[in-house]
Amino acid sequence: MLHIHNSLTKQKELFTSIVPGKVKLYVCGMTVYDFCHVGHARVMVVFDVVTRYLKASGYEVNYIRNITDIDDKIIARANERNETIQKLTERFVSEMHQDADALGALRPDAEPKATESIAVMLVMIETLISKGLAYNAVNGDVYFDVSEFPNYGKLSGRNIEELRAGERVAVNEAKNDPMDFVLWKAAKPGEPAWESPWGKGRPGWHIECSAMSAHCLGEHFDIHGGGMDLQFPHHENEIAQSEGAHGCQSVNYWMHNGFVRIDDEKMSKSLGNFFTVREVLKQYQAEVVRYFILTSQYRSPLNYSDEQLEQAKNSLTKFYSALRDAKADESIIWQNNEEYGSRFKAAMDDDFNTALALSVMADVRQALNKVSEQGDLEQQGYLAGLLHSFGDVLGLFQQDTEAFFDSIKGDDVEIIKALIAARNKARDDKDWAKADQVRDELKAKGVVLEDAAGKTSWRRK
RNA sequence: GGCUGCGUGGCAGAGUGGUCAUGCAGCGGAUUGCAAAUCCGUUAACGCCGGUUCGAUUCCGACCGCAGCCUCCA
Numbered sequence: 247m248l249h250i251h252n253s254l255t256k257q258k259e260l261f262t263s264i265v266p267g268k269v270k271l272y273v274c275g276m277t278v279y280d281f282c283h284v285g286h287a288r289v290m291v292v293f294d295v296v297t298r299y300l301k302a303s304g305y306e307v308n309y310i311r312n313i314t315d316i317d318d319k320i321i322a323r324a325n326e327r328n329e330t331i332q333k334l335t336e337r338f339v340s341e342m343h344q345d346a347d348a349l350g351a352l353r354p355d356a357e358p359k360a361t362e363s364i365a366v367m368l369v370m371i372e373t374l375i376s377k378g379l380a381y382n383a384v385n386g387d388v389y390f391d392v393s394e395f396p397n398y399g400k401l402s403g404r405n406i407e408e409l410r411a412g413e414r415v416a417v418n419e420a421k422n423d424p425m426d427f428v429l430w431k432a433a434k435p436g437e438p439a440w441e442s443p444w445g446k447g448r449p450g451w452h453i454e455c456s457a458m459s460a461h462c463l464g465e466h467f468d469i470h471g472g473g474m475d476l477q478f479p480h481h482e483n484e485i486a487q488s489e490g491a492h493g494c495q496s497v498n499y500w501m502h503n504g505f506v507r508i509d510d511e512k513m514s515k516s517l518g519n520f521f522t523v524r525e526v527l528k529q530y531q532a533e534v535v536r537y538f539i540l541t542s543q544y545r546s547p548l549n550y551s552d553e554q555l556e557q558a559k560n561s562l563t564k565f566y567s568a569l570r571d572a573k574a575d576e577s578i579i580w581q582n583n584e585e586y587g588s589r590f591k592a593a594m595d596d597d598f599n600t601a602l603a604l605s606v607m608a609d610v611r612q613a614l615n616k617v618s619e620q621g622d623l624e625q626q627g628y629l630a631g632l633l634h635s636f637g638d639v640l641g642l643f644q645q646d647t648e649a650f651f652d653s654i655k656g657d658d659v660e661i662i663k664a665l666i667a668a669r670n671k672a673r674d675d676k677d678w679a680k681a682d683q684v685r686d687e688l689k690a691k692g693v694v695l696e697d698a699a700g701k702t703s704w705r706r707k
Numbered sequence: 708g709g710c711u712g713c714g715u716g717g718c719a720g721a722g723u724g725g726u727c728a729u730g731c732a733g734c735g736g737a738u739u740g741c742a743a744a745u746c747c748g749u750u751a752a753c754g755c756c757g758g759u760u761c762g763a764u765u766c767c768g769a770c771c772g773c774a775g776c777c778u779c780c781a
Contacts, residue, residue, distance in 0.1 A: 256711085274781075282781090289781045319779070402776075408709055409777065451779090473781030477711090480780095503781070504712095510773070514780055541730085542720065547713080547774070557719060557731050564730085567744065593721090602721050605729035615745055678740055685742075696744050703744090 248303060250469070251545060251597045253477060253500040254401055258597055261499065263468050269305045270463040271297065272497075274455060274472035274480070275357065277314040278338035279323040282345045283520035284535075284550055285473065285506045285513045291536050292503045292544045292598075293471050294351040295640055299594050302581075302639050310462045311354040312455060313339060315361050316448055321437060331438055345523040348532045350641040356462055360454040364440045367449045367457040370491050371429045371442075379490040382444050383420040386432030392425045395486045401500060402478035427483050429453050452483040456491070459484075465492040471501040475512075503544045513550060521550065530555050531650070533642060537562045540600040540640055561608075562642070563705070568611045569630055570647045570703065572618060578631030580639070586610050590636055600640060607636050651705035662693055666702050669695075 248261040263269050273293045276286055297309045314320075315335040324331045346353070371388055374380035379394045392398050392406060399405050409425055428450035433439035439446035459467065465488070472481065481500065488496035506513045513520045526535055538558035542548050580587045586606055593602035610633050617625035637643035652659065669684035685695055692707045 276781075277779090285781050287781090292781095317779085403710060404777075405710095471781095474712095474775070475780055478776060479778090505775075505781080507774080512775070512780090516778095516780060545712090546720085549719085553731095554719065560732095561730055564744090599721075601719095602729085605721070608729055612746085619745065673740080676740075682741070694743065697739075697742080698744080705744095 248300075248595045249597055250499050250501060252498075253502045254497075256403075259499070263305065264466060264498065267304065267306060269300050269307045269469065270467035271300075271307060271309045271469045271471065272455070272459040272463055272467060273309070273311045273354070273470070274476055275311040275313050276338075276342055277317055277319065278335045278342060279320045280338065280515070281522040281524055282342055283506075283513060283515070283522050284526060285520065286342075287345065287349055287523050287526075287535060288503055288506050288539050288544075288548065289471075289473055290346050290351040291349055291539045291641070294349075295540065295544075295600060296469075296471070296501070296598060297352065298639050298641060299598060307355075308463060309354040310356050310358065310459065312458050313342075313357050313359045314451070314454065315339070315359045316438065317360075317451055341524075345527075348527060349523070349536055350532060350644055352641075358458040358462060360449065360458075363454060363458050363461065364449065366461045367453050368442055370453060370457045370460070370487065373491045374429065374487065377490065379486075380429055381422070383422075385420040386445055386447065387420060387428050388430035388444055389421055389426040390429055390483065390486060390490070392423055392427070392486070395490050397489070398425075398486055399482065401482050401485055404478065404482075427452060427479065429487070452480055453487060455480070456484050456487040456496075459496070460488060460492065466494055466496060467498075469499045469501060470497040471503070474502045474504055475514075477502055501544075504542075504547045506548050506550050508550050510549065526555075530559060533645065533650070534559045534562055536641060537604075540604060540642075543597070543599050543601050545597070561604075565607070565611055565633070565637075565643060566647050566650045567705075568614045568618070569633060569643060570651075571698075572614065572626045572630035573623070574634050575627040575631035576634070578628060578635050580632055580635040583632055586632060586636075590639075594639070603636070603640065607633060610636070662688065662691075662704060666695065666704060670702060 249258045250261045251258045271293070273289065276282060282290075293309075293311070297307050300307045316331070320331055320335060324334045327334065343353075371380060374390065375382065375388065378391070380388055380390050382388050399409070406425055410423075430442060430444060430447050430453075431450060432444070433446040433448065437448065439448055459470070470481070470484075485496060508519050511517065511519060523535075534555060535558075538555055539548065541554075541558060580590060586609065589606045590603050593599045593606060596602070610629055614626065614629040614633060617629060634643055665684055665688055669681050672678075672680040672684065688695060688704070693704050694707050696703050696705070
């Protein structure tokens, strides 16, 4: 039985979908004005695993992840670059897809864009005004009236008084209350704008998610995810908008993933301490990055460092080594395995505990190595198939093993093969000095050899 | 200042009121021409101080330290 930590109640709760057998999932996606960094990679990978596991558990999943393609930063960046907003955002949408695909994140079922959803937002804002939850201010903006929504703060555990006390933003004179937030921004000269009942303008950030989630999934859906930093104010405001407009609970389970950190500090665009996915992928294979992300439970902080990535690489390499010479039985389904399958299920059912799930897989790997050593081909095929079946849930072992070992750019494979052949000739001649010399030469090229009975295999270090 | 959360062995990271996490690294052995990989064995931890308990790393309280949110951020 799947249990999910619900940010709304701060507890692990038994997961029950609204419609039996179906899960409606919405995740806050990227604002597209720059390359994705490792923090974004974590969101993509975490919710990819969530959808994969829900599917493996028998659910039909409708996974929506939005794209924010209009906001202050996008406008600023486009101006800086002397590029149209559309060109800029289209470019980074495509870059984002490239990163997500590389990381093995399956595409969401839909990726609605803010600029293509203005109409549904306008309808929602009008509803909020007609219900007395929003007002058109003197400056032309439309604000949500926080004082009219009694549950404000229920997600982030705050109350309006505390927030006012900690208020750090310059007070906007047009607002009735500093905590009110903008639904519609009146157009400023030179900015992109859409027609609305309140004059030309553009949407505030929060309204897009309320409008698009309801539009794609309905007013009441199962899971809403995103990074921890979105909990307040973004998701708090979404709740106010959605529940205010629709008069019903909008989301049953809120899931928030922890941050990626560097030197114990949050990786973020504003701190400038981020690595883009693109940069990291030059150094490490995508599955290594994915493995690294899955080594910790999704709510824990994840420290980014070369040492961590190296560890992930070593661990993943061991899995591929174990799989290398085994002929996996593709028909194996992990759910049918009592010994390991039940442990894997228990781990994943416990709020997607991928770290624990990986430890179960490490046990399978060891068992696989043992039967390989014993030459038990049937068990070997079974356990390799089992490992692949687990891997499919986590999005690991998706590559051909030889491709994995050869995937870091380096010398031509033919040269390596020729050297190995030369060394094996020397070994046959018991010319150990020559054999070792060739091996050292290969080692200098970053190629590690493994002699097995009658066969020498190699991998790049 | 307010509100969240965290503190586990050299590193990473699960978990538990009283016998095993796991991975990487280390050490000993098997294997190997020597290695590598693999297998077997093995060392080592639960921030600090109190309390509850027969017994606490695990529950409760204080303290210290760290992080996040309160402003754009996944």
